[in-house]
Amino acid sequence: MKTLKFSTLLIALASVFTFSSCLDSGNDDYGNRFRSYVTITGGSGFGYTFHDDVGCTLKPTAASIQAVLPGLATSNVKRAFVAFELVNDETTTQLLPGKTYDINLVQDYYANIPLPTYGTTRRNPNPATAEADTLITKNNGQINYVNENIWAINGYVNAEMTIVYDGKTNPKMKLYYNPNDVDATNNTLTLNVYFNSNEEYSYTQAQSVFSFDLPEEVYNEFQADSINLVLKANLGSHDLIGSPGLTEVGRCKLATKDLFQPVAY
16 A cells, blocks of 8 residues: 555545554554654644654654655644654664654555544533534444543544444544533543444444544643543443443543643644
């Protein structure tokens, strides 16, 4: 598979589902070459910064951006899985949180692709409009699997999921939470997956790591430096009256500062 060019990606999710992600949330290192999930800030004018999910900062050279991700400047990509080598460093085999590294992006069969990224919204517990209520009534897309090893950093929560959708129709996905999902007493934030395939019959199965914006507006609700983040999803189960139910599919620790996305610098 050739390196995907960000400028040619369609909105349709099929273009990013060709990738089978590795299951850990950190670096997959082999010698001086690394693969990692990153949050992207900056731009072509003053340079990009990649914020690695292990907590370090990566500064890709302009030449390697142009060679490996030539469409990045004209895209709206916020999250990606990239492969890289350290500039003038052939001895480092482990990246350390808090450190900054100059990197060259490199061609890689399994990397240099964007991650599907979605938002998170607060739901009114007594919705006054049909549109708000669709978070409940249309949360009927088929999610076959969620890897319980979710992780959250740099303003995003990430989960590997297998969904079923129509390859010709863009499904809708986001996270939502109710006021009672913000449990300050127990330092726990619960987020719920909303997924609507937008089709009555869907047959295309796809697997990817999905990234969702974290709700920074809940930051002042918590006093601790870290909180428990719980993810729930509808995996096809039903409650006693036959309505689809949400079940816990993963949880992780989240530093409260990581409710915010990194700023460009």
